[in-house]
Every structure is written in C-alpha cells, then in structure tokens.
Amino acid sequence: MKRILIAILLGMATPMGAFSQTNYNNVQLPDPEQERKAVELMETIRCVVCQGQSITGSNADLAADMRGMIRERIARGEKPEDIRKWLIQNYGEWVSFKPQMGGNSAPLWLLPLLALAGGVYLARSRFKNRRG
C-alpha cells in the first residue's frame, strides 16, 4: 500500500516539477502586484512580428518570449520603465505604444496646443465682433 502511494505521489510530482521550470510566456507571476506591473508594460509594447498589436494579444513566438522576458525581469525587481527604455534602444521608439516627447514626436505633442491656441484666437475675434 505504501509503495503504491509513493508511486502515485511520485507520478504527481514529476509533472508538477516540470511545470515549475516552465517559462513565464503564458503564465502569470505568483505576485499579483508584479504581474499587474508586467501586464501594464506588455500592453504598451508593440509586437515586432505582427506590428499592429501589443505583445499581450499576439500569438507570435517572439511576442510570447518578450512576455516571458518582461515577467522575469519584473520578478527580479527591474523597473518597467527601464525595460521599456532597453526595448526602445534595441528596436527604436516604434516598439513602444507610449510615445516619448522629443525629436520626431514633438509635432504630435505640440499640434494640439497649437490647434487650441488657434481656436482661442478665432473665438476671441468672434466675441469681439459680437460686442462691437
């Protein structure tokens, strides 16, 4: 009886042991706070294979590996923004869905302000006309 029990336990232990060695490509981190940080970053990293999707929603192998890499690095205590900077260094600004201010993307940030200023100017002259 004891032997059978041991055999059953061993049988259960093997897949469990194998499981603990799997990567974090499609497995959540045990710490919910770290997992939240990891997912938050993953949602704003572009899949370099499919290009229109974030790596959270992509089935490409490379995207899965990037998810695993991000989870591992967050679990090691790295800051999400440092990982983003590293990825931008490797793949260019394009890989991040959170555009940074400066250089090429400056018009993107300045245009709404210019439009608002233009709107205020137009509206002002309108109100002036009405008063006059």
Add this chain to the structure above:
Amino acid sequence: MKRVWLWAPFAIFITLIAVFAAGLINPSDRVVASGLVGRAVPQFALPGALDPAAGLSNQSFGDGKPKLLNVFASWCIPCVAEAPALMQLKNQGAEVVGIAVHDRPDALQKFLSENGNPYSAIGDDPQSRTQIAFGSAGVPETFVVDGSGIIRHQHVGIITPDDVPIIMAKLRAVE
C-alpha cells in the same frame, strides 16, 4: 484677402487626401531595424546548439577578426533559401557564426546536413532572449560585426546571391 482664407480648409483637406493616398499607394517600409548598429555586441552567453561546449557569447567577438552573425532556425523556410549564399560567403573567407532560435538539436542537425554548415559556432537561443538583445525581429537576419566587437551593419531577411558581394564588401570595409 478674406476670399483666399475661405479656401484654406479646402486646401488642407486636399493636402490630407494626397498624403493618405500616397501612403496607401506606396506603403512605408515595414522592416524593423535594430538599434544596435554602431554599438557593441550585447552581453550574452549561449551554449552550443549541437555541442554544448562549443557555444557563442559576446566574448566570441572582438578578437580582431570581423564576423557575420546569422540569426536563423531549422524551421525557417527562407533560411533554407539563404543557405547557399551563406556558404558562398564562407568560401570567400567570411567567418560565419550562428544563433539558432527556438531550435532542437536533431532538427538542426538535419537542416545542416541538408543545406550545408557554414557556421564556425552556433549558439542555442531557445527563448529568443539573445535575439531580443540584438534587436532582431525575425529570422533570417545577419549582423556584420567588426574586429573590435562593434555591430556595423544589419541585413534583414534573406541574403540572396546578389547580396553576397555587398556583404563581403561590408566585411572587408571593417577589417
């Protein structure tokens, strides 16, 4: 003067239509370029894909001899098409090292015996970590690394026979 201003929104509209049409007719380049060109080979250490002892790391570069680093996989169909060009490069004196992504030793062995083996060393990258560190977005991709370990050029996609002289010239230029 006022008349001219009335036409301005229409002119902007036409300009936008032209820009969008140009983008649709001639879509922009979808190649993902690595940001590591001009910088040193990133730190990595991979076991050998066939012989675990004969691995590849950043220490393999910077020994004074420029090298071609080919990121490939046995499951990658374009890599089969690229194999003859890599052999040509090797025969012309280029040292070619490889990183096999998501590969298995048996599949890799079969690939090399069928398509030839131009590699002096092949690193095993089962989870693409090193591929990501190189800023590579797919297979095949080839990096020209100079003798001091600086990445000088990235070739995305298949090296065709027409590309062989170009790659050879890039190698010679960084010697």
